[in-house]
Amino acid sequence: MTQAANLWLEELSKDSINDPLDSFRMVWQQVRSQGARYAEAITYMQVGEWQAARTVVENIPQEHVLKGDEMGERGRMLALIDLMETVAMDNRAEDELTGAEQDALEAQMSPYADRPAVWAQNLLCFHYGRCTPPLTGGGNEPKSAREIREPFRAAEQTVLVVRPNPATTWATFDYTLPMEPRDAWISITDAQGRAIERLAVKQAEGQLVWDTRTMSPGLYHVELVADGKRMHAEKLIVKP
16 A cells, blocks of 8 residues: 555656546556456546446456455446446436435445445445444454345355346346356345246356336345255346
């Protein structure tokens, strides 16, 4: 971090366009870590360069081998970029999210403690008073991110990412299982628990697309089930 700070000061001293954010981004580009990539993406989000932010996050696997938790973090960051781009394209600011968008953001991020989750939780807390309790546990030991994962998670490398959220015309379900499944599917139920659709999962990693155009607006539950076990669950908001 000291090296990064010195790099930033050096770049600022050479800044000829009076853009500290640009200098900051150049420093993050020198730091070859996952955290630096997310920080770099946020610098693009701050100036509305959504595709540049998306490209940085999408390219992380070219530099780092991602495990299950890290794949989920990457997916949540991409979902966050999608949501904030939608808000910006409607000429709205961070403090002008609809109730449905707030619900979707909280549903996607609240069980986690990684970079996009903390960023989203801070946004919800600062602008809307929807604050997540701090990660404190028994004694003096802080809870790790893994200790607060949702109860449906059955294996470290099980991932289910729902995008976009909210959805208006379609939603994609990106999934990763720790091994090739014998009998697996993604089930979708409504807020009353009624079964809406079941999509077959035929390999350990992939993407399924669900057409939401005929669905009633509201909250839906999306679950990844493999070999009779509920592996992962997410919530999806469908908008008209």
